[in-house]
Amino acid sequence: MVQPPALREGNKPVVNRETMNCEQVWKEVSNYLEGDIAPATRAAMDDHLLTCQRCRSVLEGSRNVIRLYRDERMSDVPAGFGRRLEKRISQSVRAQGRGWLTWLIPIAALALLAGGLRWENSWTKARQLRADRAHWVTKIPPDMKVVVSEGAKDFHVPGCEVIRNKDNLRTLTAREAIREGYVPCVKCMRKYLQTASNANAPPDLEVQAETDFEDDGKSPLR
């Protein structure tokens, strides 16, 4: 059996355009305004609307309702709403910024610490101590002029009596000597540091001292 056009054209309830009554039109008014209606139903409604003033009133009234309420003036906001919203957004954005800082500070601190450790590591490892029996001592000024001799393990204040191989001396700073793996001579360096300590010289370098010459284990360099 061949279906009538209204059945084939859409999924909407089939409405006979010749007999569509007011109640049927009212049910479809909203869909009509949405454009969500089968062509056959629309055609039937159009036919009905041509002759029915009551239904035209319903359709036009509904259309006007939508138009009225869609107007932006219908969406009033309390006085100061925009200002308060802007302020709250700004506070949130600032808080986010602070949030980054809050994280950034410990991260930066960790980075510094890690960097410091690496530097410290590179400092100690690079110099490959020439003496096995060495331990940490402090208070040697890094720019102090010291002498080292070929084949020896320690560096000395110039003129130290225990310098070996005096024919082959080289002058350099304490920092350079330490970097090259030399360790301070406990004989001359003790004297120097005692003198410096008496003169309140600022201590500022940490190195290792060879203990070869120590007899009592109570070196002031320790």
Add this chain to the structure above:
Amino acid sequence: MAELNVVVDNPGSGTTPEQDLIAQVQRGHHGLFYELVRPYERRVYAAAMAILRNEADAEDVAQEAMLKALANIRQFRSEARFSTWLIQITVNEALMRRRRERAGMIEGIDDQRDQEGEYAPRDFADWREIPSESLERKEVRHKLAEALASLDRKYREVFILRDMEQLNIQETAEALGISVASVKTRLMRARLMLRDLLAGGWDGGWFSRLPFEKGTNPW
């Protein structure tokens, strides 16, 4: 040439100013977010108000929704309308707020059912074109708001989201968690009821001071 030194912050030709703003905010220029949402602040507030019906709650939820949108701005995809995305976030926030506040309360049974299309218009006054100037009058806006507020929640919410916020039927259904068929039914009833309420307003005289000819409806 001086032009060569200008840093171009536009992600591509053919984008709208809004899309450019969105892209900038997505890249971390959060200071521009208020500029982006300012055109929609009324609609966001209205969406919250439609559900909560309390000015203080609606404002708070509107603000919360905006902040949530900012926090999730990278998830916004350009194929969606930004305004729709904002409204949907707002509706979600408002519904959650209402659920929290009404936790333990039992909704009226009648409120949960749709009366399938059973609504017959009561007023058949011939409405002409609405003079948009009428909306300049606070009194008229107040009466329209009153009429809307008098609708059952389920009709009011659908009407506001579809007809005022201009979400489409599918988006309205998703925002409210109801079926498309329910949206259509509720929308039909809401429109017809409002039409009747406003026609009654005409007869009751709240447009009577408008400068229309005697015996002529204002629209």
